[in-house]
Amino acid sequence: MKRRDFAAAIAASPLAWAQSRTGPAPTPGAAPTSPVAIARCPDYGSALTPALRTLMDQLGGLSRLVRGKTVALKVNLTGAGNQRLGHSPLEHTHWTHPAVIGSLIRLMADAGARRIRILESPWQTANTVEEVMLEAGWEPRHLLNAASHASTRIEMENTNYLGQGKSYHKFTTPNGGLMFPAYYLNHSYADCDVFVSIAKLKEHATAGITMSLKNCFGITPCTIYGDGAGVDEPSPVPKGGRGAVCHGGQRQPSRIAPGELHPGSPRQGGYRVPRIVADLCAARPIHLALIDGIYSMTGGEGPWNRGVGLIKPGVLIAGANPATTDAVGAALMGFDPMASRGTAPFETCDNTLEFAEQHGIGTRDLSRIEVIGVPIAEARTPYRKARG
Amino acid sequence: MDDPKRLIPMRWPAAWSEPSRLAALEGEPINCLLFDDPAACAAVRQAALRKGFAVEQPASVQRITEGIWPGLARQSGRGTVAAPTGPPWLDSNGWRIRLAQTLAPGKPVWIDAAVPSDLIPMLGPQHLALAVADAAAYGAIWVFQPWPSFDLASTACRTLFDTLKFFEAHADWRGFLPWARLGIVSSFQGDSEFLSGEVLNLASRRGLAYRALLPAGLKPGALAGLRALLLLDEAPPPAPDLAAIHAFVQSGGLVIAPSGVAQLLPAGTVLHNTPPGYRARGVGKGRVAEPVEPWSDPYEVAGSVHALLSRRNDYAAIFNAQSMTPFVQQSPDGRRTLIHLPNYALRSNPGALPSVRLPAAARKVRWYVAPLEESRELPLVATEGFHEVQLPDAPVYSALSVE
Numbered sequence: 001m002k003r004r005d006f007a008a009a010i011a012a013s014p015l016a017w018a019q020s021r022t023g024p025a026p027t028p029g030a031a032p033t034s035p036v037a038i039a040r041c042p043d044y045g046s047a048l049t050p051a052l053r054t055l056m057d058q059l060g061g062l063s064r065l066v067r068g069k070t071v072a073l074k075v076n077l078t079g080a081g082n083q084r085l086g087h088s089p090l091e092h093t094h095w096t097h098p099a100v101i102g103s104l105i106r107l108m109a110d111a112g113a114r115r116i117r118i119l120e121s122p123w124q125t126a127n128t129v130e131e132v133m134l135e136a137g138w139e140p141r142h143l144l145n146a147a148s149h150a151s152t153r154i155e156m157e158n159t160n161y162l163g164q165g166k167s168y169h170k171f172t173t174p175n176g177g178l179m180f181p182a183y184y185l186n187h188s189y190a191d192c193d194v195f196v197s198i199a200k201l202k203e204h205a206t207a208g209i210t211m212s213l214k215n216c217f218g219i220t221p222c223t224i225y226g227d228g229a230g231v232d233e234p235s236p237v238p239k240g241g242r243g244a245v246c247h248g249g250q251r252q253p254s255r256i257a258p259g260e261l262h263p264g265s266p267r268q269g270g271y272r273v274p275r276i277v278a279d280l281c282a283a284r285p286i287h288l289a290l291i292d293g294i295y296s297m298t299g300g301e302g303p304w305n306r307g308v309g310l311i312k313p314g315v316l317i318a319g320a321n322p323a324t325t326d327a328v329g330a331a332l333m334g335f336d337p338m339a340s341r342g343t344a345p346f347e348t349c350d351n352t353l354e355f356a357e358q359h360g361i362g363t364r365d366l367s368r369i370e371v372i373g374v375p376i377a378e379a380r381t382p383y384r385k386a387r388g
Numbered sequence: 389m390d391d392p393k394r395l396i397p398m399r400w401p402a403a404w405s406e407p408s409r410l411a412a413l414e415g416e417p418i419n420c421l422l423f424d425d426p427a428a429c430a431a432v433r434q435a436a437l438r439k440g441f442a443v444e445q446p447a448s449v450q451r452i453t454e455g456i457w458p459g460l461a462r463q464s465g466r467g468t469v470a471a472p473t474g475p476p477w478l479d480s481n482g483w484r485i486r487l488a489q490t491l492a493p494g495k496p497v498w499i500d501a502a503v504p505s506d507l508i509p510m511l512g513p514q515h516l517a518l519a520v521a522d523a524a525a526y527g528a529i530w531v532f533q534p535w536p537s538f539d540l541a542s543t544a545c546r547t548l549f550d551t552l553k554f555f556e557a558h559a560d561w562r563g564f565l566p567w568a569r570l571g572i573v574s575s576f577q578g579d580s581e582f583l584s585g586e587v588l589n590l591a592s593r594r595g596l597a598y599r600a601l602l603p604a605g606l607k608p609g610a611l612a613g614l615r616a617l618l619l620l621d622e623a624p625p626p627a628p629d630l631a632a633i634h635a636f637v638q639s640g641g642l643v644i645a646p647s648g649v650a651q652l653l654p655a656g657t658v659l660h661n662t663p664p665g666y667r668a669r670g671v672g673k674g675r676v677a678e679p680v681e682p683w684s685d686p687y688e689v690a691g692s693v694h695a696l697l698s699r700r701n702d703y704a705a706i707f708n709a710q711s712m713t714p715f716v717q718q719s720p721d722g723r724r725t726l727i728h729l730p731n732y733a734l735r736s737n738p739g740a741l742p743s744v745r746l747p748a749a750a751r752k753v754r755w756y757v758a759p760l761e762e763s764r765e766l767p768l769v770a771t772e773g774f775h776e777v778q779l780p781d782a783p784v785y786s787a788l789s790v791e
């Protein structure tokens with residue numbers, strides 16, 4: 001299917017928009033495909049918003065997706081807000097840059113979004129997302145005021161606990177699930193019409209790569225899926241990371257949520273995390289994937305990893321299908337999205353893209369993915385070569 | 389705050405009976421010797437008096453505060469101890485010193501904390517330098533207590549003396565006041581002692597800009613510059629002080645208090661978006677917040693108070709400082725701000741050197757590293773609405789003077 005066919009197929013609802021971008025329903029061996037747009041963007045200055053606008057236009061335009069809708073933006077603010085890689089600001093290495101978030105908010109507001117909610121489950125805290133940003137030296141008001149007119153409401157919510165909701169929302173995993181049959185999440189992931197994952201172009205110590213799919217590992221509230229989660233009921237505030245429940249499987253989530261399907265399966269992060277990520281993205285579909293690959297880091301997902309370094313790929317990547325978008329992102333980092341466990345960057349883990357494909361989210365086969373804008377070969381910045 | 393004759397003490401080991409050892413202290417900062425058993429070292433005591441040393445018995449020195457050996461908290465045989473958030477626990481005397489200064493204003497504070505016996509075999513110069521700096525940064529003096537085999541001519545001792553000299557050379561810093569946006573109010577005694585002490589400890593650890601206040605001292609001047617008051621005691625403050633608190637909240641301040649105390653303040657509009665476990669109301673131009681359940685966990689109290697106050701009220705954002713407890717002071721004329729950065733890890737991570745995001749008003753930054761005499765100006769890197777300073781390596785103690 002070509003772009004013009006997509007444009008013709010787009011209907012008014014986000015679901016239809018997403019479906020039109022993801023092609024036909026999955027059939028064995030043929031997960032849906034969808035175009036991915038790549039733009040060069042050397043820094044976070046004046047070139048950013050035009051580049052982003054072009055990407056969105058190439059995908060069919062934001063208006064049809066967000067007009068009159070509530071949009072949830074899951075950003076990537078992993079780790080503590082006061083931990084940097086050297087002297088580099090967090091947004092230059094492992095956090096989604098606020099200029100990217102702000103530019104997308106502005107474009108969505110211009111396109112008629114009614115309400116835009118910035119969501120994140122920050123590291124081990126029930127503090128507001130605004131406070132987490134302040135800790136990192138950001139000014140959250142810049143994001144809350146990013147819309148050019150007042151008719152779009154902008155909010156933030158910490159989704160690492162119950163937050164402003166009355167109860168957690170159950171998301172059932174299609175096809176039964178690979179790790180958990182359902183996930184209990186903060187209400188914000190249900191109370192939205194459009195769900196967007198704004199990720200960073202990074203490697204990941206546990207999952208090999210992290211982009212729009214892996215970004216959604218962080219939608220699990222640590223009050224249920226954290227080390228300090230209550231045994232029966234969720235804890236009031238998040239305590240600990242997701243090591244014991246999600247990475248290592250040493251314990252089960254709070255009983256409010258169903259336990260894992262295969263208690264005899266390996267207790268290894270490299271086995272579990274890719275499956276959980278694919279489950280989550282199947283249970284809570286992503287309508288738009290945006291990857292900040294302007295500045296980033298190599299060797300891991302945060303400054304806490306060993307052997308990490310700075311890199312400036314100078315690209316933005318977007319698509320309506322997170323699997324095809326991440327597959328292109330992997331290729332831009334110099335990796336083969338079809339690679340299996342044991343092959344870079346999946347030396348010690350399974351390939352999340354493979355499970356996303358199995359779940360029918362989207363294909364990872366580059367030969368089936370239309371790339372719009374800058375060709376992959378021209379935009380590629382091999383991360384492992386940059387590490388030396 | 390200083391002594392008329394500033395005394396810098398050392399406990400003299402009973403096993404050192406030879407007066408000749410005093411020669412090692414000549415020309416050095418230590419000028420006061422403490423003898424637990426004066427009879428055991430009579431000759432040394434007499435010689436010390438002849439040489440001009442002040443001589444005292446520790447039991448008679450009221451200014452001594454029992455302290456803790458500063459550093460990364462250790463469990464015997466199990467390495468360092470992590471906090472609930474992941475960063476290591478730090479043992480620091482800073483909060484004890486600030487509390488002692490609140491309880492006895494104007495009196496010098498001496499911190500008594502012996503080197504742990506299991507640390508002695510691996511003790512390096514940096515350990516002694518940190519013990520000095522951990523007290524001196526807060527305006528106190530660490531009481532050095534050598535053990536019988538300690539060599540007063542060693543490198544470690546040289547570093548100790550040089551670090552003491554460093555802080556004596558910056559005597560003006562002792563006149564600086566804590567830069568505070570939060571008043572932590574308690575009797576710090578009785579039923580409140582544990583919670584209030586631990587809240588001070590953990591507030592320091594978070595870099596919360598606080599000053600400790602007694603409930604009977606809430607005169608308007610005492611609240612100057614504060615944005616919030618944390619009332620920790622279940623007992624209500626005396627009526628005049630409650631009136632001062634009322635005026636504080638009416639004029640825009642935030643008051644965080646147990647329900648029994650918060651209910652003594654006027655009713656107001658219910659506010660939403662409070663941290664979990666709190667309810668808040670708008671009163672006048674300010675806010676009153678109270679915990680839904682009585683406070684029990686000082687760690688959660690410190691964290692939620694920081695969230696209620698907002699990091700917007702921090703003087704600076706400091707990065708890669710997980711092993712530090714930044715302490716911010718201001719000169720009496722308000723023209724200089726000093727950020728003390730003791731590093732309890734006693735080592736730096738070259739891949740994760742600290743950086744500090746300062747207010748846009750910062751114009752000049754000078755960097756001091758104990759025990760070096762030299763200081764140097766650091767360049768300010770302009771960022772959006774802020775200035776940043778990128779700190780070089782400083783494994784034990786450094787300070788930024790900001791103008």
